[in-house]
Amino acid sequence: MKLVTKIEAILYLKGQPLSLNEIAQWAECELETAQEAIIELMSDYAYRDSALEVVETENGYSLQLRSTFDSLMDNLIPAELKTATLRTLAAIALKNPILQTDLIEMRGSSAYQHVQELVELGFIRKRRQGRSYWLEITEKFHQYFEIDQLSELTP
Numbered sequence: 001m002k003l004v005t006k007i008e009a010i011l012y013l014k015g016q017p018l019s020l021n022e023i024a025q026w027a028e029c030e031l032e033t034a035q036e037a038i039i040e041l042m043s044d045y046a047y048r049d050s051a052l053e054v055v056e057t058e059n060g061y062s063l064q065l066r067s068t069f070d071s072l073m074d075n076l077i078p079a080e081l082k083t084a085t086l087r088t089l090a091a092i093a094l095k096n097p098i099l100q101t102d103l104i105e106m107r108g109s110s111a112y113q114h115v116q117e118l119v120e121l122g123f124i125r126k127r128r129q130g131r132s133y134w135l136e137i138t139e140k141f142h143q144y145f146e147i148d149q150l151s152e153l154t155p
Contacts, residue, residue, distance in 0.1 A: 003029060003037045004044070008054075008063065017060035081121075088114035089141075092124055097136035099129060 010026045011018065018026070024034035038061055042054045053066050065073060081089065088111050092098055104111050115135060118124045122140040126133040141147075 003027060003033065004041050007034065007037050008041055011054065011061065011063035017057050017062040019060040023061060081117075084110060085114040085117055089118055089123055089137075092118070092135050093137050093141065097134045100126070100133040100135055101131075103135060 006027050007023055010023060014026075020031060020035055020038070023038060024031045027034055027037070029037075038054070042056075042061075045052060045054045051066055051069055052063055054061060054063050056062075088103070088107050091103060091106055095102070100115065103115070107114070115124065115126070119126055122138055123144070124135050124141070125138055126135055128134075
């Protein structure tokens with residue numbers, strides 16, 4: 001087995017950045033040999049017509065999806081929402097739209113952080129309303145939860 005191919009498999013299987021020392025240990029080779037192989041692998045990926053790339057980050061070397069595919073990843077990989085954040089989203093969806101001040105009164109001050117996370121994930125949007133914000137669900141919310149319209153669900 002070619003060392004470059006073995007290192008590619010290691011990066012894929014570990015699924016996280018690895019230092020050069022870790023790569024050399026897993027590949028059972030000298031540090032200098034591992035460095036040469038990782039440079040060759042990075043070069044191979046740089047010239048391939050591939051969705052993947054090998055990059056060096058502050059945490060080590062990583063096999064990852066090219067940034068040009070971020071929007072595709074956002075649509076295909078489900079967001080991980082904590083229970084409290086999911087409850088905040090449910091409150092927003094049921095009242096849609098709702099003033100942020102009313103939401104905070106209902107859910108507590110931790111909802112500020114939930115709102116920020118939900119905006120970043122694209123599930124809700126904020127519109128300025130005086131000293132507060134209107135919070136409303138987005139099309140991404142409907143697509144993600146496979147809900148056509150919430151009004152159809154409520155009597």
